[in-house]
Amino acid sequence: MPGRGKVPPPREVELTDTPLLEIEGVSRHFGGVAAVDGVSFRLRGTPIAGLIGPNGAGKTTLFNLIAGSLRPSAGRIRLAGRRIDGLPPHRVYAAGLGRTFQIPRPFHAMSVLENVMLAPTGQRGERFWCNWLGRGAIAREERAIRERALGWLAFLGLDRLADEPAAVLSGGQRTLLELARVLMGEPRLVLLDEPGAGVNPALLATIVERLAELNRRGIAFLVIEHNMDLVMSLCRPILVMAEGRLLLEGDAASVRGDRRVVEAYLGGAAA
Amino acid sequence: MPDLASYLVFFLVVALTYALLCLGLALQWGFTGLFNVGVAGFFAIGAYASAILTGPDYPGQFGGFGLPIPLGWLGGMAAAAVAALAVGALTLRLRQDYLAIATFGVAVVIQLLALNLESLTGGAFGLGFIPRPLFGRFGSSTAFNLFYLALMTSLVGLVWLALEALVRGPWGRVLRAIREDETAAEALGKPVFRHRLESFAIGSAVMGLAGGLYASFTGFIAPQDFQAILTFQVWAMLIVGGAGSFAGAVLGAVAVWALWTASGALIDQLLPAAFQVRGAALQIVLIGVVLAATLVLRPRGLIVERAALSARAADGR
């Protein structure tokens, strides 16, 4: 069961000094607006990195660029040394990068369990002819996927809701469901867009604790979050964006003390 | 066999042909959200392909391969699927309406080809003497029709089971995800385009099979068998029966075809000969009314699928 089970073996890339994620001069324009403007940074090792900045700073756009939902107007993106800019989202996902959405998007009409079972890529049963010719093999595969899905649901405390339609979940539970789905793909790096938005404090504590546990098991995170307490306590390094640019990168103390950060937020509030 | 019974057999064979068309469309529209308005075109491709593959050698005519009839049906399926792959590859990455326009185009082009490509299709006269399976073995056409009804019933059952296995399995799970939220499905690594294309091609192959079976039932096909009205009928059947399930597709086909046939017979009886032609328009109006009534009173059709119900119950929490 993945919930309790073994830590995935460290991959080769960790032995070299190839950055996990490398963003090089990435830009994206919408008409005349540069939503993301020449952003460069690297994530090394297995961090829980934070990405903060005022509303409209370009954080979600940057996620869309990394995850392949948008094409950069310029720049390069590498995951563990491999170019992923220009790849469609499903290839980026297969390359080991999962993402959740700012507004969670579970499949409402499906059960919670089905939502998670859907996630693994390259399922044999996704080839249509196997649904006719390889039914025994598919039944076995489905059982294994089901086990794994129930394991992650238990890990995230959603197992009791497994057979409910996803539409009945609360906001925080939807975030957890998204996380469960993403984890089925055995990602190296997960992009979380505001996992704390609209989540009650008790559930938020659970989410934070589970993220830390997953991180200990070798999964890196890049987290967009407006809840500063959460970011300051959980994330390192912290990246600050404003008006499409990367303002600075540092740990909680240096970010908190930086004048530019305060100005960016105040400027954002005044505008 | 009494007249009425033998008529009923004939009626059911035709109804089941429509049922196959509806099953194909249910996969495309009901389960995938693909707006195919060229049903008649894919039906025609299957019919002509099968007729050419199995037909006798007419003088001055391409074809006459005289292949075994089941091979003709498979050929009809393959031809329709290839046409769907071509159309889908061009349009399924674009917005929804492009597929509608393109499939409509397919139906129009096929109609024109059928009329004008005389060396292949026999032009307006069509193709005759298409072999009917085991026809010689049966003493009367009634016995043959009864045999064909059994054949159609088993094939509709087989296709139904096959489609059911598809949509209930992991492949169908992806399809449901795509239908609900394409972006989220993509972020989870699902190749949306490929799944749509497969669904479109499989649905069209079923329509092609219907065409092949139709050709070897009547033994004669002509362009007027494949007009736009047929697409309208199949859509009406699917909407009335319920697009969200294959049971709905089959039920809708039989119910609407019964209505169509009965109203046709009634018009024959009641209207003086001079108005007969206008009577056909009345039939279309009647189906239109039934369609509108369904959309108002039972928008999900006669048979409402379970998944939609649970989603609705959840929305109303």
Ligand SMILES: Nc1ncnc2c1ncn2[C@@H]1O[C@H](COP(=O)(O)OP(=O)(O)OP(=O)(O)O)[C@@H](O)[C@H]1O
């Ligand atoms: N598809 C789009 N078309 C046009 N403009 C866009 C698009 N997506 C984002 N933008 C613009 O790009 C800028 C950055 O938006 P983005 O959503 O990335 O901000 P954000 O940092 O995630 O903000 P928030 O904290 O409010 O979620 C905004 O000015 C936004 O209006």
Ligand SMILES: [Mg+2]
């Ligand atoms: Mg955002």
